[in-house]
Amino acid sequence: MSSKTPGHPEVSGQGGFLNEPPRDFTDRAVRDEILQTLARVRAALPMTAIAVVNGLPVIGLATVEVKNPSRLSETVTRLGLAGPDQVSDAVGACCAAMAGWGMSAARGRCAILRRVAEGLNARRSDLTARIVLEVGKSIREADAEVCEAIDFCRYYAVEMEQLAVPRRLQRLSGEDNYYSYLARGTTVVIAPWNFPLAILCGMTVAALVAGNPVIMKPAEQASGIAFELFEIFLAAGVPENALHFLSGRGEEIGAMLVAHPQIHVIAFTGSRVVGLNIVEEAAKTPPGQRHVKKVIAEMGGKNAVIIDEDADLDEAVVGTLASVFGFQGQKCSALSRLLVHRKAMPDFLRRFTAALMSLRFGPADDPVAQIGPVIDAEAQARLLGVIARFKDKIVAQLPVPPGLKGLGHYVPPTVFADTDFAAELGQTELFGPLVALYSVDSMDAAVRAFNGVDYALTGGIYSRSPVNIERAKRELEVGNLYINREITGAIVGRQPFGGFKLSGVGAKAGGPDYLLQFLEPRTISENTLRRGFAPID
């Protein structure tokens, strides 16, 4: 084991990539710094997010105010609403940029990505603070998200360096066959609010490093942090015509971009409904479009964990609690179904609910808080509606303290118990601090229930039976399967992230196949025999 500092290029996994370490908050200096930064950023709110095309901010757009979900009295971001003109300007600029950026040397683009990573690292606490304030994520999770964004930059830079080297296919005298990649073309990145920095960063840098000009379309609830990222990209050397920022309403400019005939790639992370709609729209080939659009869509999950009869409950309770309620369940990887073996149920239920009742509510910027707000009023209303609809199935609920009600969008974390796997509770992605418990009699029943949903994103099993673990590895239909650990917190390069069935179209982020989606492969075959004379190989 090395004693070198992390980030040292010699001590590495593949090709010099090392994950950025999370911060050690037991260090008083680290703690003080993040809290001071939070105070400073808060005092300087609101952030602004304006549309920028070709390096020029678009003036005169209508703006909307977004509130801090933890403290509604604070305006956290003011964002400009881009419209059709900005869309056509941006797409036009991207097409013009394609020749330059698309043909540029990969080495240069990779260097830019590494500078982005440095830029993110230099503003580590600042970006953490902005995520906390804009989307209500805890300090620790926000710090991990900044690490993830840094990781995407470094990881994809390493991957692109390898992909940029043309591959010679077979060695034949007189015939040279080379396999290489071209950029696909203008890419629109439609990002979610729940990982407002990391996912936006990952999709954008993947597209950019492959040589594609990009239009960033962040989520309305998280445009402030998105704009900070955009500025970091430009400062790192991304040409102004190769990257554009369009803040605004998804149903307006998002839809326009998806339908635009000069968009080649759509990278989307968000809800199933919007994702499938994009897949449908993008399949069309209107006149003037000479290509078929490529869609990469990561959509959502109804993720389950099996608690086996011999599970270590000490680990299972802690791991599942974090997987359900981390960031108030607002992750596509979040756990929402617990399939507990009949024999383990009494102890598991008792300890899990007791652990839930010990969690503390609070605004996300409070280091003591373990449960924060949900993203906005719409989510809060929707989730409260679900809780009301299934109130006879509630077995435990952590109430919102009276002092917090109305201060922000707080929703009481709730545990349901049900027997009907096919009911809404067991099938629909709720995206909140809610979980449904089911009792299962056997591994057979558990596997059936586990796979019996439209989604296949994350899932796990807590078991100490090698046979059941092997079976889980073979039969559980999810893109990210976790054994005896929590099912959230995928790390770039270690747990490439993504699912199948209705959870997604496209390869896994932070994995070796991701960049291929942004590239067009080409084979060049040259006859090198002239008058029977071939070069020596």
Added chain:
Amino acid sequence: MWKEDFWSGKLMRWSMQDADFKLGLFRFVDVLPSLSGPGPVAQHLREYLLSPQVDFSSWLKTGMRIGLSNPLTAPLVAALVRQNVSHMASSFIAGEDPDSAGTMLKKLWRQGRGFTVDILGEAVVSEEEALAMQRQYIELIGRLSLAACSWPASEVLEQAPWGIVPRVNMSVKCSALVPGLDGLAFDYYVQRLQDRLRPILRAAVRHGAFVNLDMEQNDYRALILAAAEGLFCEQEFSGYPHLGIVCQAYLRESLADLKTIAQWQRRRTAPLTVRLVKGAYWDYEVAKAGQRGWRIPVYTRKQDTDVNFERCLESLLCESPRLITAIGSHNVRSVACGMALAEARGMPPGGIEIQMLYGMARSFKQAIVKMGYRLREYAPVGKMLPGMAYLVRRLLENTSNQGFLAAVSARRDEVEALLAQPTGEARTSGGPDV
């Protein structure tokens, strides 16, 4: 083939020779208490110890396989194995509850050995469980104090240069008192720990008992030290002489920690005991640091821990009598070094104490008692289910090819080698970061 001692001895030896067997055995032992009957026990035995990649004595493996495949004998095999593991567990666990523990501890006392009790329990994940643990600690202090009243007097165990040494001694796990300890909310958790510990300390004061705060994984170290500093310096406790804390010599920061402790101890009017150990979470710390990409907080070579242990001994003994040294080790060289250093300072044997784990190093313990030193056994009390985590750690220690006891049994004729002064990177006099 089914005699208890034969089984334990053979299991230990195979564990040292075969990594797959060791892994299979420890995982089996870990899951055993949560299995509800002979059926699941047999199934797990098959899965863990009879799989193709686990290779141990083939006649035993065949015998087990035959026994387990027959539905009549399978429950018998399962029951025998369970019995054997329980027997192994009972040699490391002093009792299931306060009463059976009391009996065992009295027996120890009669043999000239003191104790410190640790309550084995499941991980505490809720306030409910934490409060139950707090009650258990308080109850145990009371019950053991009552039981120990009737024990005969023992000069070596009860008299020290600074005064009386209590009969009843508790080792408290802070992680069992407050769930979810997190350095991010540092001051908050320090206060919660202090609030939870205060009633336990008060119970100790009422009964004149000793309370020691154990050190656990490195993530909690700063929290526990800060909680101890604040609490022990409170007026109510700053004059109470029967309090202790632990220092783990496998940590690079240990010497710095000792200096910090010595510093705040100056604000108190009674001595503080520091139990110096090497550390029991090495594998965990190395794995966690690797996964996080953090610098590894422990020495990665055993000799460096040994060297640091002796450096810490010197530093600690310098602080006598404000700090009382308790040497927690089974390593004869380490213990002898401590004894020699203390003697060189003109301290009587009663000026330090030696602490060892219940169930290990029997012959060394006897020797130490004969030499007239105060010996204290770290005695876990609790049921087998939560006891398994503890047992697996002990098994890991006992089968570690680097453990001193293993070295002794393997190389009886190389006494000099075993007692030689350790050399390693920590030897130079300089900051702890060497």
